[in-house]
Amino acid sequence: xxxxxxxxxxxxxxxxxxxxxxxxxxxxxxxxxxxxxxxxxxxxxxxxxxxxxxxxxxxxxxxxxxxxxxxxxxxxxxxxxxxxxxxxxxxxxxxxxxxxxxxxxxxxxxxxxxxxxxxxxxxxxxxxxxxxxxxxxxxxxxxxxxxxxxxxxxxxxxxxxxxxxxxxxxxxxxxxxxxxxxxxxxxxxxxxxxxxxxxxxxxxxxxxxxxxxxxxxxxxxxxxxxxxxxxx
Amino acid sequence: xxxxxxxxxxxxxxxxxxxxxxxxxxxxxxxxxxxxxxxxxxxxxxxxxxxxxxxxxxxxxxxxxxxxxxxxxxxxxxxxxxxxxxxxxxxxxxxxxxxxxxxxxxxxxxxxxxxxxxxxxxxxxxxxxxxxxxxxxxxxxxxxxxxxxxxxxxxxxxxxxxxxxxxxxxxxxxxxxxxxxxxxxxxxxxxxxxxxxxxxxxxxxxxxxxxxxxxxxxxxxxxxxxxxxxxxxxxxxxxxxxxxxxxxxxxxxxxxxxxxxxxxxxxxxxxxxxxxxxxxxxxxx
Amino acid sequence: xxxxxxxxxxxxxxxxxxxxxxxxxxxxxxxxxxxxxxxxxxxxxxxxxxxxxxxxxxxxxxxxxxxxxxxxxxxxxxxxxxxxxxxxxxxxxxxxxxxxxxxxxxxxxxxxxxxxxxxxxxxxxxxxxxxxxxxxxxxxxxxxxxxxxxxxxxxxxxxxxxxxxxxxxxxxxxxxxxxxxxxxxxxxxxxxxxxxxxxxxxxxxxxxxxxxxxxxxxxxxxxxxxxxxxxxxxxxxxxxxxxxxxxxxxxxxxxxx
Numbered sequence: 001x002x003x004x005x006x007x008x009x010x011x012x013x014x015x016x017x018x019x020x021x022x023x024x025x026x027x028x029x030x031x032x033x034x035x036x037x038x039x040x041x042x043x044x045x046x047x048x049x050x051x052x053x054x055x056x057x058x059x060x061x062x063x064x065x066x067x068x069x070x071x072x073x074x075x076x077x078x079x080x081x082x083x084x085x086x087x088x089x090x091x092x093x094x095x096x097x098x099x100x101x102x103x104x105x106x107x108x109x110x111x112x113x114x115x116x117x118x119x120x121x122x123x124x125x126x127x128x129x130x131x132x133x134x135x136x137x138x139x140x141x142x143x144x145x146x147x148x149x150x151x152x153x154x155x156x157x158x159x160x161x162x163x164x165x166x167x168x169x170x171x172x173x174x175x176x177x178x179x180x181x182x183x184x185x186x187x188x189x190x191x192x193x194x195x196x197x198x199x200x201x202x203x204x205x206x207x208x209x210x211x212x213x214x215x216x217x218x219x220x221x222x223x224x225x226x227x228x229x230x231x232x
Numbered sequence: 233x234x235x236x237x238x239x240x241x242x243x244x245x246x247x248x249x250x251x252x253x254x255x256x257x258x259x260x261x262x263x264x265x266x267x268x269x270x271x272x273x274x275x276x277x278x279x280x281x282x283x284x285x286x287x288x289x290x291x292x293x294x295x296x297x298x299x300x301x302x303x304x305x306x307x308x309x310x311x312x313x314x315x316x317x318x319x320x321x322x323x324x325x326x327x328x329x330x331x332x333x334x335x336x337x338x339x340x341x342x343x344x345x346x347x348x349x350x351x352x353x354x355x356x357x358x359x360x361x362x363x364x365x366x367x368x369x370x371x372x373x374x375x376x377x378x379x380x381x382x383x384x385x386x387x388x389x390x391x392x393x394x395x396x397x398x399x400x401x402x403x404x405x406x407x408x409x410x411x412x413x414x415x416x417x418x419x420x421x422x423x424x425x426x427x428x429x430x431x432x433x434x435x436x437x438x439x440x441x442x443x444x445x446x447x448x449x450x451x452x453x454x455x456x457x458x459x460x461x462x463x464x465x466x467x468x469x470x471x472x473x474x475x476x477x478x479x480x481x482x483x484x485x486x487x488x489x490x491x492x493x494x495x496x497x498x499x500x501x502x503x504x505x506x507x508x509x510x511x512x513x514x515x516x517x
Numbered sequence: 518x519x520x521x522x523x524x525x526x527x528x529x530x531x532x533x534x535x536x537x538x539x540x541x542x543x544x545x546x547x548x549x550x551x552x553x554x555x556x557x558x559x560x561x562x563x564x565x566x567x568x569x570x571x572x573x574x575x576x577x578x579x580x581x582x583x584x585x586x587x588x589x590x591x592x593x594x595x596x597x598x599x600x601x602x603x604x605x606x607x608x609x610x611x612x613x614x615x616x617x618x619x620x621x622x623x624x625x626x627x628x629x630x631x632x633x634x635x636x637x638x639x640x641x642x643x644x645x646x647x648x649x650x651x652x653x654x655x656x657x658x659x660x661x662x663x664x665x666x667x668x669x670x671x672x673x674x675x676x677x678x679x680x681x682x683x684x685x686x687x688x689x690x691x692x693x694x695x696x697x698x699x700x701x702x703x704x705x706x707x708x709x710x711x712x713x714x715x716x717x718x719x720x721x722x723x724x725x726x727x728x729x730x731x732x733x734x735x736x737x738x739x740x741x742x743x744x745x746x747x748x749x750x751x752x753x754x755x756x757x758x759x760x761x762x763x764x765x766x767x768x769x770x771x772x773x774x
Binding site: 366381383386387395459 | 596600604622623625629630631634640644
């Protein structure tokens with residue numbers, strides 16, 4: 001089956017100009033692919049570059065070497081060469097990303113934060129809010145919180161808003177960076193169910209899961225990201 | 233009477249008159265547009281009509297008949313002085329009768345009688361720039377005129393309605409000339425504005441201190457600015473003239489004693505006297 | 518994809534020995550918020566003025582696309598056309614509200630001016646629309662007849678935004694719209710701008726030295742230094758993975774929220 005997203009010889013290093021221009025290599029020769037309905041878990045010790053890889057896939061970090069391809073709107077698109085506007089369009093339609101932390105927008109209620117990407121994809125505002133509400137309830141965020149801006153929420157509550165926002169639009173490709181990190185057991189189960197549901201709907205998922213139990217229940221296979229040995 | 237030969241005809245030297253006439257021709261050619269001119273010192277202070285008097289001097293010929301009014305009256309100090317001035321330096325005939333005059337210099341009024349093609353009316357203008365209270369930068373007001381960028385003037389009218397419930401501007405009410413230039417009609421009452429519209433007489437405006445001349449040629453469209461839901465309404469006191477009983481002329485309120493007594497009389501003295509004379513004739517007959 | 522609303526290339530401008538703009542290119546598409554960041558003297562405000570037609574570059578071209586698709590070279594349009602554009606299809610929000618407001622005119626008159634300038638002549642409608650816009654920028658419509666000088670700095674700035682957006686421009690230039698305001702007031706204003714811009718689908722060219730403001734509002738970001746664009750791209754890409762030494766310095770100088 002054709003992949004939803006695949007990389008070719010992907011590499012990424014950081015050059016720190018403020019620290020005398022030292023170069024820190026993080027990723028080299030990364031080749032992997034994820035198919036529709038498949039969940040690939042990135043594994044490897046912390047600091048190996050799993051999050052960096054995720055951010056490269058999302059276009060948040062610029063890939064330095066190699067290629068990232070994904071299926072967008074029925075055609076293969078190369079990400080590292082895509083301009084900012086094309087990237088925005090890909091993010092709106094195809095590529096979702098749930099980071100570890102919610103980016104709080106002042107004065108916007110939880111429900112509207114979740115509904116926003118749906119509306120951006122063209123959903124009717126009423127439908128979008130209905131879907132947002134049912135997701136928030138499914139993630140056990142009580143109704144009384146739905147219209148409050150999440151700035152004052154606890155870490156777990158914010159993470160659930162973040163998850164709802166990521167799962168709401170039904171992106172064909174979804175990147176999950178430690179989605180269950182600050183959740184209790186009950187909510188962890190909800191997330192596992194949401195992932196299974198998304199996979200069944202054909203979503204390709206790439207995730208970082210510190211919780212091995214969760215990882216083993218959702219991932220179809222592992223992709224190992226190893227630290228680069230300091231070359232001489 | 234012959235004129236005082238110590239002065240050039242109509243006081244100003246011929247070159248100055250020629251300069252003013254050139255400015256007048258340009259002003260007539262661009263109705264409502266303010267034309268700068270080299271205003272001279274005149275033997276009267278600024279604010280007493282130095283602009284109007286120079287325009288009058290430039291258009292006056294020996295056979296002209298001059299009328300001068302101040303707030304509609306022929307007999308105020310300013311009007312009498314200017315009339316006597318031109319009688320002396322130009323030797324022209326003067327009159328208080330609107331119908332007999334060929335040149336009428338005015339401060340703050342337009343006569344009630346309809347003017348004719350054979351007449352010229354010269355307005356004394358203290359501040360020619362209609363936008364000056366709204367936009368203090370002169371260069372900017374010039375640009376606004378050049379680009380017909382007049383939204384600001386409606387802002388002023390908007391503010392009037394917001395504050396007073398109606399357009400409270402009762403004099404110097406801005407007009408649009410020939411659909412192009414925004415113009416100050418000089419401090420005439422808004423009541424007089426409709427008389428400017430398609431007036432058969434040539435209308436000339438002189439501002440001495442500000443050194444500007446502008447003009448409205450005969451039969452030119454002159455529209456008072458307004459809103460669709462707050463149309464322009466010429467305002468006059470709801471009263472009759474105590475002397476001639478006119479209920480259509482513009483009235484002045486006159487305090488008659490120190491116990492609150494007051495009456496309304498026509499501001500246009502010639503109009504009022506003419507009516508009174510006719511009424512006496514009818515009564516006598 | 519839609520054609521850009523505004524497009525510039527090869528912009529150069531010198532003030533004597535100082536290079537204000539050096540080969541600057543930029544485009545802004547409908548509904549897009551583009552931030553121009555950099556410190557004072559980097560040329561960002563000059564760039565804004567050149568793009569808005571208020572200043573002529575030594576070289577290069579700025580092209581504006583009219584709603585019917587016709588491209589117009591901004592610096593050949595003539596002042597009359599440019600002014601018309603500035604009160605219809607474009608808007609300019611100044612850093613200091615007093616540069617963008619008429620301080621002696623009521624709030625309602627300030628908002629209504631643009632409507633009247635484009636021919637609105639019905640007092641009731643103008644006033645109704647002004648009240649509606651005051652509400653949208655979170656000013657109590659009961660203050661419609663108050664003078665801007667009785668407003669706080671944040672309210673004045675919001676009034677300036679209402680006055681600019683009332684004719685629903687497609688492109689708004691903003692020069693440090695939150696500069697000089699208290700931090701708490703800044704946040705509210707930024708959020709208001711964000712919501713209005715998203716609602717109305719307005720394209721914005723935002724000049725700011727406030728990285729947080731750029732992150733909140735902008736889809737794309739351009740980093741300027743010494744008159745050059747040293748880095749540009751997606752806002753989160755430029756700010757989270759800055760490549761140029763100057764961008765790294767700029768980003769590292771921001772205190773983490």
